[in-house]
Every structure is written in structure tokens, then in C-alpha cells.
Amino acid sequence: MKARVHVTLKPGVVDPEGAAIARSLGRLGFGGVEAVRVGKVFELALATSDTDAARAEVEAMCEKLLANPVIQSYRIELAD
Amino acid sequence: MKARVHVTLKPGVVDPEGAAIARSLGRLGFGGVEAVRVGKVFELALATSDTDAARAEVEAMCEKLLANPVIQSYRIELAD
Numbered sequence: 001m002k003a004r005v006h007v008t009l010k011p012g013v014v015d016p017e018g019a020a021i022a023r024s025l026g027r028l029g030f031g032g033v034e035a036v037r038v039g040k041v042f043e044l045a046l047a048t049s050d051t052d053a054a055r056a057e058v059e060a061m062c063e064k065l066l067a068n069p070v071i072q073s074y075r076i077e078l079a080d
Numbered sequence: 081m082k083a084r085v086h087v088t089l090k091p092g093v094v095d096p097e098g099a100a101i102a103r104s105l106g107r108l109g110f111g112g113v114e115a116v117r118v119g120k121v122f123e124l125a126l127a128t129s130d131t132d133a134a135r136a137e138v139e140a141m142c143e144k145l146l147a148n149p150v151i152q153s154y155r156i157e158l159a160d
């Protein structure tokens with residue numbers, strides 16, 4: 001089955017990459033951009049077809065490698 | 081209004097970051113990971129409240145800065 005993990009900075013955590021992109025958009029003439037935040041998406045192909053097992057395994061992957069739980073939050077979507 | 085832009089590599093484009101993450105997950109003991117692909121998400125706060133204008137502007141941002149249309153595809157979601 002497939003898992004999609006969305007990793008984003010927690011509210012309040014400074015996002016220098018997003019700020020740089022917002023400035024660049026302004027310089028390119030896009031005047032109406034108030035803020036930009038950047039996140040990552042991981043699309044995983046998993047051998048298991050057990051949804052509960054997959055969710056538990058992907059949560060462990062997030063805690064150990066895919067996200068930094070101190071400053072990032074993550075959301076997991078599973079699909080067949 | 082808010083716009084969320086999902087940028088992913090087109091199918092067939094090699095993803096070395098995803099391959100490295102898949103290997104790392106294997107070394108950490110997650111045996112059932114067949115493949116990993118990595119994408120980005122940009123969350124934009126826009127001054128406009130006109131949905132059609134926002135979509136056109138965000139599409140232009142994707143073509144000029146947020147994505148590389150040669151190797152990446154993008155998907156735009158708008159919300160109030």
C-alpha cells in the first residue's frame with residue numbers, strides 16, 4: 001500500500017526558506033504574497049497491506065527519521 | 081486567501097533524495113519500504129480574495145519559481 005506523509009513546521013517556528021521565497025516572489029512582481037511556509041511530502045510504497053500496521057510503522061518512521069518532532073508536525077494518509 | 085501548492089517529481093524522474101531515505105529507513109529496521117519519493121508543499125497567504133485571480137497568479141508563480149516544469153508537476157489547492 002501507499003502512504004503519504006506531510007511534514008510541516010509547527011506554528012511559531014521561523015521558516016527562513018519560506019521567507020526567502022516570499023521575497024523572491026515579490027521581486028518577480030507577485031505583489032500579493034503575504035507569507036510562504038514550506039513543507040515536505042514523502043510518498044512511501046510499503047510491502048504491507050495491513051492498514052493498522054502500516055500506520056504504526058509510518059508513525060515510527062516519522063518520529064525516527066522523516067520529521068523532527070520538536071519543530072515539525074506530520075500527517076499520515078494511507079491508500080491501497 | 082490561502083493557496084497550497086504540491087510540487088512532485090514527474091514519474092520516471094530519478095529521485096536520489098527519496099532513494100537515500102529508503103536506504104536509511106531500511107538500515108533503521110523498517111524492512112517493508114519499497115520506494116520513497118520526496119515532494120514539497122508551499123503554503124501561501126495571498127492578499128486577494130478572488131479565486132480565479134489567485135489560481136492564475138499561483139500558476140504563474142509555479143511556472144516561474146516554485147516548480148521546475150521540465151521535471152516536476154504541481155497541483156494547486158485554494159481555500160478561504
